[in-house]
Every structure is written in structure tokens, then in C-alpha cells.
Amino acid sequence: MTVGEVMGGHSTAPLKNVSALMTLVMALRDRPARLPGIGVGSGPSGFGKSMAAQYAQNKLDCIYIEARSFWSSKTFCEKLLEELQGRPRGTISRMMTDIVDIMGNHPNRPLIIDEADKLVDKKQIELVRDIYELTQAPIVLIGEEELPTKLAAFERVHNRVLDWVLFQPCDTDDTKHLARVVLRDQVAIADDLIEAIRIKTGGRARRIATTLYQVKTFATNAGLKTVDVATYKGPIVSGETPRRTGKAG
Numbered sequence: 001m002t003v004g005e006v007m008g009g010h011s012t013a014p015l016k017n018v019s020a021l022m023t024l025v026m027a028l029r030d031r032p033a034r035l036p037g038i039g040v041g042s043g044p045s046g047f048g049k050s051m052a053a054q055y056a057q058n059k060l061d062c063i064y065i066e067a068r069s070f071w072s073s074k075t076f077c078e079k080l081l082e083e084l085q086g087r088p089r090g091t092i093s094r095m096m097t098d099i100v101d102i103m104g105n106h107p108n109r110p111l112i113i114d115e116a117d118k119l120v121d122k123k124q125i126e127l128v129r130d131i132y133e134l135t136q137a138p139i140v141l142i143g144e145e146e147l148p149t150k151l152a153a154f155e156r157v158h159n160r161v162l163d164w165v166l167f168q169p170c171d172t173d174d175t176k177h178l179a180r181v182v183l184r185d186q187v188a189i190a191d192d193l194i195e196a197i198r199i200k201t202g203g204r205a206r207r208i209a210t211t212l213y214q215v216k217t218f219a220t221n222a223g224l225k226t227v228d229v230a231t232y233k234g235p236i237v238s239g240e241t242p243r244r245t246g247k248a249g
Contacts, residue, residue: 011213014055015174015205017167020218024165025110027180028138036160038132039140042147043167046204048237052167053142063103066114073124096130101198116141117154120150134181156187169203176179178205182212187219190228202237207237 016023024039031037042050050066051176058062065083067076077095078088084102088095103111111131119125132139140238141147151158175198179189193215201207218234219227 015048015052015170015177017048017165017170017174018052020165020167021056022059023189024163025056025062025112025138027141028140028162028202029108029224030062031109031138031162035164037138038160038163039137039138039163040148040151040161041142041167042145042164043176044145044204046206047167047169048205049142049167051115051205053114053140053196056110057112060110061244062110062112062116065226066127067116067118069118069120070231071124072249073122073127076119076124076127087207088156096127097129100134102135103131108139110138110140110225112142113142114142117143117147120147120154125151126159129160132160139184163236170198170205171203172173172198174203175208177209179212182209183216187216187224188226189215190226192226192229196229197236200238202239204239207239210237211235 003057017082021041028037028039041052043047043157053064056062063080063083065080071079074092074095077092080099080167081088081095081102081225084099086098087104101102103109113119113128116125116128119128128139128141131137141151143150151161163192165203172195175194179194189212197211199209201211214234218232219225221233222233224231
């Protein structure tokens with residue numbers, strides 16, 4: 001099952017966080033001239049930020065790059081050039097010129113940078129601002145809950161943000177959507193178990209999807225076609241650290 005299937009489904013609407021990010025990307029791409037072209041999406045781990053970004057990448061032909069904590073400024077330029085089908089070579093200055101040239105030829109093609117916190121922490125976010133200033137291409141920064149606060153320290157970046165998306169925990173409809181995609185028509189899940197999963201996972205999409213796979217496995221092994229709170233004996237991924245309950249023998 002692909003990321004797009006989990007987040008977007010088949011004939012049903014995608015999760016609300018996916019819809020919000022898609023709307024942000026399209027607003028940046030279609031913005032009137034002279035309006036700022038940077039967008040920010042932020043939220044806690046497990047809220048489906050990366051999956052939503054990859055879904056937008058596939059649907060809207062975005063450039064997508066996921067920053068790493070060990071990257072230098074040169075590595076960032078090399079990785080972005082690779083995504084642009086360019087040839088990473090030479091100094092940072094040379095590679096930035098190549099990036100600007102390639103992106104400048106397609107100024108409406110959005111760039112999504114996942115884990116953008118890492119660029120902010122290393123002050124590499126100024127490279128992103130340079131790319132934006134020289135190309136005016138729409139750029140979306142995706143990161144953890146504190147990303148907007150961190151960006152406030154970089155006023156020249158912060159002032160160029162058109163809009164902000166605060167990713168939300170999955171609600172009941174989102175949880176049902178994930179259940180339809182993960183379980184398909186093989187297992188029916190009762191509303192009481194849907195709600196129990198939503199609450200115990202904290203509405204985190206990753207935990208919900210993982211739990212639903214556990215439900216599917218449990219139902220298959222038990223020969224059940226319908227599962228509810230009373231019949232489900234498998235785990236719900238809450239994020240709590242496992243603890244040993246009995247005494248050692």
C-alpha cells in the first residue's frame with residue numbers, strides 16, 4: 001500500500017491535514033504577484049506531516065526534499081540539485097546558481113522542504129530565502145510544532161510567509177477514512193473501536209495506521225469479519241513505553 005493510498009484513499013476525500021496542505025501549496029502556486037510565496041506547515045510527530053507532503057508532491061508535481069540533521073550547507077545544495085535533476089558540482093555558490101537557474105525556469109513549481117527545523121537550527125534557512133528571492137518559486141517548509149517560533153528569529157524569512165498550517169490530530173472521520181483504506185473490505189470495524197483507537201493514539205495518523213494493521217492481523221488470525229472493543233484483544237499503539245508487569249522468575 002502506497003503513501004498516497006493511505007493518505008488520499010481511492011474514492012473518498014483525503015485526511016483533513018492532507019487537504020489543508022494541498023490548499024496551502026495551491027494558494028502559494030496561484031498567488032497574485034507581489035504576495036509572499038513561502039508557506040509553513042507544523043505539528044507534533046506522528047500527525048502525518050511527511051505523508052501529507054509526499055501526497056502533495058505526487059498530486060501537484062512538487063519538488064520534495066527531506067532535510068537531515070547531519071547535512072552541511074553544501075550537502076543541502078547537492079541534495080536539492082539531485083532532486084532537480086541537476087549536476088551537483090563545485091562550490092556552494094556555484095551550486096546555488098545552478099539551483100536558481102533550474103528553478104527559475106519553472107517558477108510555479110512548488111518546493112516542499114520536510115524537516116525544515118534542521119535547516120533553521122543550523123541557520124541554513126537563509127539559503128532557502130535566497131532561493132525564494134531569486135526565483136519567486138512557491139516554497140513550503142514542513143516541521144515540528146516549534147517551527148513557527150524558530151522562524152520568528154529569522155525575520156527576513158518570517159516576513160515572507162503567506163500562510164501557516166497547523167496540523168491537527170485525526171478526528172473520527174479521519175480515523176474512519178484510514179480504517180477504510182487499511183482494512184479495505186476484508187474486516188469491518190465498529191464505531192466504538194474506532195473511537196477507542198482515536199483516543200488512545202492521541203489522534204496521531206501514524207499510530208492509528210499502525211494499530212489498524214494490528215486490527216487487521218488480529219481479525220484474520222481469529223477468523224473474524226467484524227471487530228469491536230469487546231472482541232479486539234490486540235494492541236493499540238499509544239506511544240507509551242512498554243513496561244514489564246511480572247516478576248522475573
